[in-house]
Amino acid sequence: MPSYADFYRQSIDQRDTFWAEQAQLIDWQTPPRQICDYSNPPFAKWFVGGTTNLCHNAIDRHLKDRASQPALVAISTETDTERSYSFAELHAEVQRMAAVLQSLGVKKGDRVLIYMPMIAEAAFAMLACVRIGALHSVVFGGFASGSLASRIEDAEPVAIVSADAGSRGGKSVPYKPLLDEAIALSKHKPTAVLMVDRGLAPMAMRAGRDHDWAALRAQHLNAAVPCEWVESTHPSYTLYTSGTTGKPKGVQRDTGGYTVALAASMKHIFDAQAGQTYFATSDIGWVVGHSYIIYGPLIAGMTTIMYEGLPTRPDAGVWWSIVEKYKVTHMFSAPTAVRVLKKHDASWLQKYDVSTLKALWLAGEPLDEPTAQWISDALSVPIIDNYWQTETGWPILTLANGVEQQTTRFGSPGKAMYGYNVKLIDESNGEELTAPNQKGVVAIEGPLPPGCMQTVWRDDERFVNTYWKSIPGRLIYSTFDWGIRDADGYHFILGRTDDVINVAGHRLGTREIEESISSHPNIAEVAVVGVADSLKGQVAMAFAVPRDASGLVDDAARLKLEGEVMKQVDSQLGAVARPARVYFVTVLPKTRSGKLLRRALQAVAERRDPGDLTTMDDPVALQQVKDLVGS
Numbered sequence: 001m002p003s004y005a006d007f008y009r010q011s012i013d014q015r016d017t018f019w020a021e022q023a024q025l026i027d028w029q030t031p032p033r034q035i036c037d038y039s040n041p042p043f044a045k046w047f048v049g050g051t052t053n054l055c056h057n058a059i060d061r062h063l064k065d066r067a068s069q070p071a072l073v074a075i076s077t078e079t080d081t082e083r084s085y086s087f088a089e090l091h092a093e094v095q096r097m098a099a100v101l102q103s104l105g106v107k108k109g110d111r112v113l114i115y116m117p118m119i120a121e122a123a124f125a126m127l128a129c130v131r132i133g134a135l136h137s138v139v140f141g142g143f144a145s146g147s148l149a150s151r152i153e154d155a156e157p158v159a160i161v162s163a164d165a166g167s168r169g170g171k172s173v174p175y176k177p178l179l180d181e182a183i184a185l186s187k188h189k190p191t192a193v194l195m196v197d198r199g200l201a202p203m204a205m206r207a208g209r210d211h212d213w214a215a216l217r218a219q220h221l222n223a224a225v226p227c228e229w230v231e232s233t234h235p236s237y238t239l240y241t242s243g244t245t246g247k248p249k250g251v252q253r254d255t256g257g258y259t260v261a262l263a264a265s266m267k268h269i270f271d272a273q274a275g276q277t278y279f280a281t282s283d284i285g286w287v288v289g290h291s292y293i294i295y296g297p298l299i300a301g302m303t304t305i306m307y308e309g310l311p312t313r314p315d316a317g318v319w320w321s322i323v324e325k326y327k328v329t330h331m332f333s334a335p336t337a338v339r340v341l342k343k344h345d346a347s348w349l350q351k352y353d354v355s356t357l358k359a360l361w362l363a364g365e366p367l368d369e370p371t372a373q374w375i376s377d378a379l380s381v382p383i384i385d386n387y388w389q390t391e392t393g394w395p396i397l398t399l400a401n402g403v404e405q406q407t408t409r410f411g412s413p414g415k416a417m418y419g420y421n422v423k424l425i426d427e428s429n430g431e432e433l434t435a436p437n438q439k440g441v442v443a444i445e446g447p448l449p450p451g452c453m454q455t456v457w458r459d460d461e462r463f464v465n466t467y468w469k470s471i472p473g474r475l476i477y478s479t480f481d482w483g484i485r486d487a488d489g490y491h492f493i494l495g496r497t498d499d500v501i502n503v504a505g506h507r508l509g510t511r512e513i514e515e516s517i518s519s520h521p522n523i524a525e526v527a528v529v530g531v532a533d534s535l536k537g538q539v540a541m542a543f544a545v546p547r548d549a550s551g552l553v554d555d556a557a558r559l560k561l562e563g564e565v566m567k568q569v570d571s572q573l574g575a576v577a578r579p580a581r582v583y584f585v586t587v588l589p590k591t592r593s594g595k596l597l598r599r600a601l602q603a604v605a606e607r608r609d610p611g612d613l614t615t616m617d618d619p620v621a622l623q624q625v626k627d628l629v630g631s
């Protein structure tokens, strides 16, 4: 076995040899002629001339050896159902869905918008699209009509697949009225709407346009729809970024590069074997759902678990009971979910046998050390942070334990992954920082490796202008995150490039202040923003969720805790970082994907208009802040 350092070096110095080898992890109908065409930077074409199919690699390929092995287990603690599909059954269901979509007029290259809860039919729809060469565009089921309408307009789908309702906390959330409203709002109209009826909410069906999945499925029970062999560069899907920093970007992904990248990540990063079980708690509306609920695990021949429900219902042990029952080997979640669990007793995590777990991978936001330590103590399994973006499709920074076992360092997502030529760029002069422990913008020298975005959907110019900068002679992709790399190659993400505050000339990362505050025993979660100040330019302001708020009965009690928190920041970081105020709230404003909406928080704290809030989860969160700061 090579050392990871050698493996990484080869991926950069002998790029094509490296990826030619990875390409053998998947099935090709026609093998690629050229590994990487980077003749028109920053647009990279991977595995040119090759033809393949994502659905073939996820399902058909496994029929020979594991037809009766469970491929997909859809668990809902909302409807108290568990449905398991073997690879053979999944193959049949996906062909039925593919035949139905074809009967509704969907052809290769067409878009199909999927607006669905976490049910098996959502997976069928995604796999059916790529089977016939149509592009899916999954829109998170929690979005309301405005967000949905803008995505319908951008994707211009021929068909939309949806369901009568989702369910959250035991209450059904009807989708159809929102969908009808969104279609009415959108300039583009789909020709067909396919509805899955779960029996959760009544639906008004519009004749001629709306169709019932169960009825059409019954007409195609024996459907045999072969995989459409597509060019490696044929787009497989489009997906929007989370909208944390502004208008979401429509990420377009290819087919061959993505299939190879996922197959390689299952082997090298997750050290996964066919027959094992993967449980990612994300949603199919996000990139983690695409790469690690649906495609990655299936490509690897694993059983994948899809979960509809909360992490705390019926109780905070529910995920770990699933791990025990299904002998989950790989679990993937987000720091935001761990912080939810952290508000409950750690004993919930110890009620079940989780010894089958190789590790818990966490991504999506900075994983602060206290949270990492808490979950590590509670579960006694390795916790592996991984850093990436919707744009990249698979981890940029983490540990490749399938290549060489590496030690986790809490607070760091780890090392640059093979294929990513990661650089730190000095923002003041645009030059590369090469010495260790210097703070810079995390960037990737082109070409981006396989699996990353091809472009912004229908907007090459936005792709080039948003992400790419040239440093003498080279084109560099910016992640818009700050980072630092230590002498051993471990990286630390310090926050987004717009999350730096400037207090009387001192530049401070909001993340450092948040880490310091969250190490206080009674703080579950905290957000720090810079607020304009006439004297100091900016001051830090903190909004914290206490672990136990029962003692915060009056102003005196709140002031006491505020004082403790300030003192802690003083002693850990210095008085300059001390927040001007620490406000206590019950919930922080977050995107639907669980990311802190710092720009909205900052705007409200500065008594400004918070701007586009379509991706926000709970409006109560901002109202609390408004009430506290008096705007």
Ligand code: ATP
Pocket (backbone or CB within 6 Å): 241, 242, 243, 244, 245, 246, 247, 248, 249, 362, 363, 364, 365, 366, 367, 385, 386, 387, 388, 389, 390, 391, 413, 479, 480, 481, 493, 495, 496, 593, 595
């Ligand atoms: P938008 O680009 O629309 O503003 P977004 O950046 O939140 O939204 P995503 O692609 O879902 O959309 O999130 C990627 C970002 O999440 C990264 O750029 C980084 O800021 C943050 N992130 C993801 N994983 C980690 C991690 N492990 N540690 C620190 N930050 C992370």
Ligand code: MG
Pocket (backbone or CB within 6 Å): 241, 389
């Ligand atoms: Mg982003």
